[in-house]
Amino acid sequence: xxxxxxxxxxxxxxxxxxxxxxxxxxxxxxxxxxxxxxxxxxxxxxxxxxxxxxxxxxxxxxxxxxxxxxxxxxxxxxxxxxxxxxxxxxxxxxxxxxxxxxxxxxxxxxxxxxxxxxxxxxxxxxxxxxxxxxxxxxxxxxxxxxxxxxxxxxxxxxxxxxxxxxxxxxxxxxxxxxxxxxxxxxxxxxxxxxxxxxxxxxxxxxxxxxxxxxxxxxxxxxxxxxxxxxxxxxxxxxxxxxxxxxxxxxxxxxxxxxxxxxxxxxxxxxxxxxxxxxxxxxxxxxxxxxxxxxxxxxxxxxxxxxxxxxxxxxxxxxxxxxxxxxxxxxxxxxxxxxxxxxxxxxxxxxxxxxxxxxxxxxxxxxxxxxxxxxxxxxxxxxxxxx
Numbered sequence: 283x284x285x286x287x288x289x290x291x292x293x294x295x296x297x298x299x300x301x302x303x304x305x306x307x308x309x310x311x312x313x314x315x316x317x318x319x320x321x322x323x324x325x326x327x328x329x330x331x332x333x334x335x336x337x338x339x340x341x342x343x344x345x346x347x348x349x350x351x352x353x354x355x356x357x358x359x360x361x362x363x364x365x366x367x368x369x370x371x372x373x374x375x376x377x378x379x380x381x382x383x384x385x386x387x388x389x390x391x392x393x394x395x396x397x398x399x400x401x402x403x404x405x406x407x408x409x410x411x412x413x414x415x416x417x418x419x420x421x422x423x424x425x426x427x428x429x430x431x432x433x434x435x436x437x438x439x440x441x442x443x444x445x446x447x448x449x450x451x452x453x454x455x456x457x458x459x460x461x462x463x464x465x466x467x468x469x470x471x472x473x474x475x476x477x478x479x480x481x482x483x484x485x486x487x488x489x490x491x492x493x494x495x496x497x498x499x500x501x502x503x504x505x506x507x508x509x510x511x512x513x514x515x516x517x518x519x520x521x522x523x524x525x526x527x528x529x530x531x532x533x534x535x536x537x538x539x540x541x542x543x544x545x546x547x548x549x550x551x552x553x554x555x556x557x558x559x560x561x562x563x564x565x566x567x568x569x570x571x572x573x574x575x576x577x578x579x580x581x582x583x584x585x586x587x588x589x590x591x592x593x594x595x596x597x598x599x600x601x602x603x604x605x606x607x608x609x610x611x612x613x614x615x616x617x618x619x620x621x622x623x624x625x626x627x628x629x630x631x632x633x634x635x636x637x638x639x640x641x642x643x644x645x646x647x648x649x650x651x652x653x654x655x656x657x658x659x660x661x662x663x664x665x666x667x668x
Contacts, residue, residue, distance in 0.1 A: 309366065
C-alpha cells in the first residue's frame with residue numbers, strides 16, 4: 283500500500299549525459315537536471331525540450347553553465363492537475379565529439395508528475411478507514427506516513443501492535459519474528475511517540491560478532507610521551523607513544539605498525555576477536571579505526587585509562603541475525619536504532635560497510651542506508667552513480 287522510493291536517473295547517449303536527482307515530482311515543483319559531455323558547441327536554449335506523453339510542452343527554464351562541458355537546467359513544472367502524467371526532458375541536436383568524431387546527439391531522461399502530497403494523504407487516510415494493511419511492513423510504512431494524523435495513527439498503532447509477539451517483535455507467525463519487520467515497526471512506533479525500549483532490546487539481543495570485511499587499526503592517544511604495555515595471548519609487548527602520537531614498534535603478530543607509525547594494524551582472522559590489555563605510565567586512550575575503500579571511520583567506543591591503570595580494549599563489531607548474519611535486517615535495524623537515539627547502531631556499521639559491495643547485497647541498496655547512517659559523501663556519490 284505504501285513504499286519509500288529513492289529515485290535517480292542517469293540518461294546517456296554516447297558523449298552526452300543527463301542526470302536528474304529524482305524521477306517523481308509534484309505539481310509546481312522545480313525540475314533539475316545536470317548535463318555533461320564533450321561538447322563541440324555550447325548548449326543553447328534551442329537544444330532543450332520538455333515533452334508530456336510524447337507531445338512537446340514549452341516550459342520556462344533556466345540554463346546555467348557551470349564549467350566547460352557541464353550545465354544545469356532548472357524549470358518550474360506546471361501546477362495544474364491536468365499536467366499529471368509521464369514527462370521527458372530532452373537534449374536535441376547537441377554537437378559533441380567521441381573518438382575524434384563529431385556527432386549530433388539527442389538524449390532524454392524520463393520523469394513523472396504525480397498528484398499533490400495532500401491528495402496522497404487523503405487517499406491513504408481513506409484506505410485505512412476500514413482496514414489497515416495485513417502486512418507488518420506495509421502497516422509500519424503507512425503509520426510512518428500518517429504519524430501526524432492523531433486519529434488515523436492511533437488506529438494504525440493498534441493494528442501494528444496486534445501483529446506483534448508481546449509488543450517486542452514482529453510479525454506473529456509460525457516461523458518466528460523477523461529482524462527487518464521488527465526494525466520497521468520500531469521506526470513507525472518511535473515516530474508515533476511510543477516507548478520502544480523493549481523492541482530495541484529485542485533487536486540488540488540478536489547480535490553476532492562480525493569484524494571481517496574492513497581493515498582495523500588500534501590508536502593509542504596520550505598528551506605526552508608515554509611508555510605502554512600491550513598484553514594478549516599471555517605475552518606482553520612494550521611500546522612507546524610520543525607527543526606526535528607515533529608508536530615506536532609493533533606488538534606481536536596481531537598488532538603491526540601502520541599508517542606512518544600512527545596506528546597499529548590489527549591482523550585479520552583470530553586477532554579480530556582478541557581482547558588487548560593496555561597499560562601506560564601516563565593517562566591514555568585506546569580506540570579502534572576501520573577503513574573500507576580508502577574511507578576512514580572511527581569506532582564509537584573509546585577506552586580511557588589513567589596512568590598505571592590497565593584497560594581491556596576489544597573490537598566491538600556486530601551484525602544481527604539468528605543462525606547467521608542477516609544483512610537486510612541489519613540495515614533496517616541500524617537505521618531504526620539510529621532514529622530512536624540508540625547509539626548501538628554504530629557497532630553495526632563496520633559489518634554493513636564491509637559487506638556493502640557484495641553482489642548478493644546490492645538489491646538492498648546498502649549505500650542509501652549507509653549515507654543516511656554516516657552522512658559520508660562517499661556513500662552519497664555511490665548512490666548517485668548507481
